[in-house]
Each structure stands twice: as structure tokens, then as C-alpha cells.
Amino acid sequence: MNPSIPLSSPDITEAEIAAVTAVLRTPQLSLGPELHAFEQALAAYHAVPHAVAVSSGTAGLHLALLTLGIGEGDEVIVPSFAFVAVANTVLQVRATPVFAEIDPVTLNLDPNAVEAAITPRTRAILLVHTFGVPAEMDAFADIARRHHLALIEDACEAMGAEFDGRRAGSFGDLAVFGFYPNKQLTTGEGGAVLARNAGHADRLRLLRNQGRAPSADWLDHAEIGYNYRLSDLACALGRVQLARLEEMLRMRREAAERYHALLASIPRLELPQLTVPRRTISWFVYVVRLPHNVDRERTRAALAERGIATGRYFAPIHLQPAWRAIAGTSADAWPITESVARQTLALPFFNRITPGQQQLVADALHEAVSSSR
Ligand SMILES: Cc1ncc(COP(=O)(O)O)c(C=O)c1O
The missing domain is CATH 3.90.1150.10 (Aspartate Aminotransferase, domain 1)
Known part of the structure; x- marks a missing residue:
């Protein structure tokens, strides 16, 4: 029997339908003005300098790890009480995920367990704001600073959450969002990576677009990249959702x-x-x-x-x-x-x-x- 009360359901109004329809009446369905506008709006909402829209939260995690240069021989501390992509993407860059225990109340990584899991090979902490409850960001920022580790926030479940008045996603070197239809904000499929550093943002944009430099010809590839782009249709939808x-x-x-x-x-x-x-x-x-x-x-x-x-x-x-x-x-x-x-x-x-x-x-x-x- 089909459930009559679903687990989740997107909230799409006439405003989203009008915005997507308007894009369909233009010739620019990808890499167009809606992409730029959505990225600007995401960056402004989180008070960070850069946002790079991607095709999913998983793609965002993958690109975040690549952008930080994490690879073979490196360890990344992650929760096991999380969505599987959190650990899969670490393996996919040939690094080793090291699971750490959670706090039984907030269900977020326990800072003491994370510190105990650090080894000479640890390069990053990938923390998740589980179910939209922000992790203990001052403790994690302190651990990352003392051990010279990168901090990646997986904020896929936490858009709009705050810790000490600051938005989830604005603390880490990089932060990842996902816009699947069960999320607070949806673009159908989609995601974004927030960055504080212009070099990171450039690299994220290059990798999401088949390794093309921004001004390069369509068939010139400076690096081995991916197609992790988000269409202008999705960005238009996301922009209305963000406003709501x-x-x-x-x-x-x-x-x-x-x-x-x-x-x-x-x-x-x-x-x-x-x-x-x-x-x-x-x-x-x-x-x-x-x-x-x-x-x-x-x-x-x-x-x-x-x-x-x-x-x-x-x-x-x-x-x-x-x-x-x-x-x-x-x-x-x-x-x-x-x-x-x-x-x-x-x-x-x-x-x-x-x-x-x-x-x-x-x-x-x-x-x-x-x-x-
Ligand atoms: C914590 C977390 N990380 C990553 C993802 C992956 O996002 P996506 O399904 O957009 O690839 C999700 C979404 O389910 C998630 O909840």
C-alpha cells in the first residue's frame, strides 16, 4: 500500500514554478545567470565570500576533499552515524575514513572522541550537523587549529541552523550542502560548497566543470575534472526556496x-x-x-x-x-x-x-x- 502520510515532501509554490518556467523561455539552461545569482545568494545568506553550486551533496563532499588535496595516505575523521556518502567520498579520493563516536544527546561527533582519533596521518575533520542540530563548532575549530587539520562541515541537513548566532556552513574551511527533495531547501537534485578562500572557490569551479579554466575554450581541460554542474533550472528553483x-x-x-x-x-x-x-x-x-x-x-x-x-x-x-x-x-x-x-x-x-x-x-x-x- 502506498503510504498516505509520506516521510517527507517538498514545498513547491507557484513562485518556484514561475521561476523555473522563466528559465525555460531563455536559451541558457546551464552556466547562465541563475547559477551566478543562486551562488551569490547562498554566499550572502551564510556571510561567506564564495559559494559554488554542484549537482548533489555527494558531489560537493567529493570536490571538497579534492580541493583540499586530500588523497592516498591521508586520514579523515568522520561519524559513522551519518549518511553513507560522508565516508564513501573519503574512500573515493583514496584516503582513509576514521570513524569517531558521537555525543548521545546531540548525535553529533563528540569532540573528545575526535581528538582521540587523531594520528600523524590525519588531514581533516569532516563533521556533520546531524538532523540540523549544529555541532560544537568552537571545540572543533580549536581542535583543527591545534592539530593543523582542515575542517569540512557537512551542512547538508542544516541550512539555516546557527551556533552562537553564526550559521552552520560558515565555520569550516569548506562547507557542503545538499538539496535533495527531503531537505529544508530543494533544487530537485543539487548541492553547494561554501568557501572562504578564493583559491578554493576557483578550484571547485574548475573541477565541477570538467577541469576547464574559467576563460578556457569548451574543449580545453587543464585538469581531470567532473561534470558536477547544477542547471539554471535547478538554481532558479533554489533561489526562490532560499528566499522562502x-x-x-x-x-x-x-x-x-x-x-x-x-x-x-x-x-x-x-x-x-x-x-x-x-x-x-x-x-x-x-x-x-x-x-x-x-x-x-x-x-x-x-x-x-x-x-x-x-x-x-x-x-x-x-x-x-x-x-x-x-x-x-x-x-x-x-x-x-x-x-x-x-x-x-x-x-x-x-x-x-x-x-x-x-x-x-x-x-x-x-x-x-x-x-x-
Ligand atoms: C549528512 C549528509 N551528507 C551528504 C548527503 C548527500 O547528499 P545528496 O543526496 O544530495 O548527494 C546527505 C543527503 O542525504 C546527508 O544527509
Whole structure:
């Protein structure tokens, strides 16, 4: 049965449709004025000098690592409680991802665990602002400075989040965003890399466009590059979404607050924190943690029977079959990650989820959790 309450849903208004249609009436569907305007708007929003739009968050992570010159023999510290591209892209540049443990409350990398994982081969920390809750940026900036490491922020889940009043994505040497339709801001597929250094921005632009120098002929390639461009159609969509971001983040925060009120009475269900000191959360997903004695798959099946979609955000990377096969990773190495990942359940969450839909989810969850005892 098709779920009648989806896990996520993009929020596209007539303004986005008009903006994309307007591009279709021009001859410039790629590398045109919308690309430039979207990049300018992203840079201005984050108060950083450069933004480079790319075809996905994964492409952004790949280019960020290449731009910093990370490669064979280098180690990059990453969380295992994250989307798989975080570690895959490190392998794809022939470097070694080193997993570090997370903080059980914020679900972000634990600065002490990161510091303990540093070796003479460590080149960078790739941290994720998990579920839109900013990581402890002052601690990570301090570690990076003391150990001479590059800092890459994966802010794919955190556009608009803030730490001490500063936007996620404005702290690292480079920061990566993703614009898949489940994200706070979508371009269908897409992403961006923010840079503070003009040299990094130039290199990102060269690599995303088949290694072409900016003024070079279409068939002149200074370097081995990629086609990681983002079309002007996507950029036009992104520009309208960015202009609506504040309104969209408000709808998401209100939806999170409604869930909180509806779910608070379910015994031993752990709810995400509505506020975290020094942070403004950009709500990406609404993830609860089931009591240890409740079977998550049975709970998911019970909700699915009522047409309610759920997710397992996140399955630890080190336990993925592909990772066990390649890197020989095994269970029990990162116990907090594994224990949290066994309990998490992402509930339907999107800008226009209605109070009525949330009530249905709450009732179904209440019943499923109560009947598990
Ligand atoms: C933390 C994180 N990093 C990277 C990505 C990859 O982004 P994309 O799907 O646009 O390649 C995602 C998106 O799912 C993500 O959540």
C-alpha cells in the first residue's frame, strides 16, 4: 500500500514554478545567470565570500576533499552515524575514513572522541550537523587549529541552523550542502560548497566543470575534472526556496513543537530536544528513540499498515554490507552509534504536515509502543 502520510515532501509554490518556467523561455539552461545569482545568494545568506553550486551533496563532499588535496595516505575523521556518502567520498579520493563516536544527546561527533582519533596521518575533520542540530563548532575549530587539520562541515541537513548566532556552513574551511527533495531547501537534485578562500572557490569551479579554466575554450581541460554542474533550472528553483527559507523553517519548527506536545505522554519514548543551548535548530527530520524493549521493525510495520511512512535515520556506516566487505569494519566498535541507531525512528515530517496528520501518527505510535509491552 502506498503510504498516505509520506516521510517527507517538498514545498513547491507557484513562485518556484514561475521561476523555473522563466528559465525555460531563455536559451541558457546551464552556466547562465541563475547559477551566478543562486551562488551569490547562498554566499550572502551564510556571510561567506564564495559559494559554488554542484549537482548533489555527494558531489560537493567529493570536490571538497579534492580541493583540499586530500588523497592516498591521508586520514579523515568522520561519524559513522551519518549518511553513507560522508565516508564513501573519503574512500573515493583514496584516503582513509576514521570513524569517531558521537555525543548521545546531540548525535553529533563528540569532540573528545575526535581528538582521540587523531594520528600523524590525519588531514581533516569532516563533521556533520546531524538532523540540523549544529555541532560544537568552537571545540572543533580549536581542535583543527591545534592539530593543523582542515575542517569540512557537512551542512547538508542544516541550512539555516546557527551556533552562537553564526550559521552552520560558515565555520569550516569548506562547507557542503545538499538539496535533495527531503531537505529544508530543494533544487530537485543539487548541492553547494561554501568557501572562504578564493583559491578554493576557483578550484571547485574548475573541477565541477570538467577541469576547464574559467576563460578556457569548451574543449580545453587543464585538469581531470567532473561534470558536477547544477542547471539554471535547478538554481532558479533554489533561489526562490532560499528566499522562502525563513518561512519554511518556521513551519518545520512549529511541526516539531506539535509532535512534542502530542508524543510527550508515550511512556519511555525519547523525543528530540526542542532547544539545545547555544544552537538554533534547523529541523530536517523528526527522529524519536523507541524504548529498548520495543521492536522497531514491528513498530514500522504497524504504522505502515495505517499508511504512515517512517525511516531508520541513520543506519551506521560501519555496519553497511559494503563497508564490512571493503574496510573490514565490525560491530561493537562504536557502541553509542550502534545503540542509538537501533532505537531511532524518523516520523513523517515536512513543511505542510497538518495537525490532523500528526495526530494520526501520534495515535498509531502510542498504540504500537503500548502493545509492545
Ligand atoms: C549528512 C549528509 N551528507 C551528504 C548527503 C548527500 O547528499 P545528496 O543526496 O544530495 O548527494 C546527505 C543527503 O542525504 C546527508 O544527509
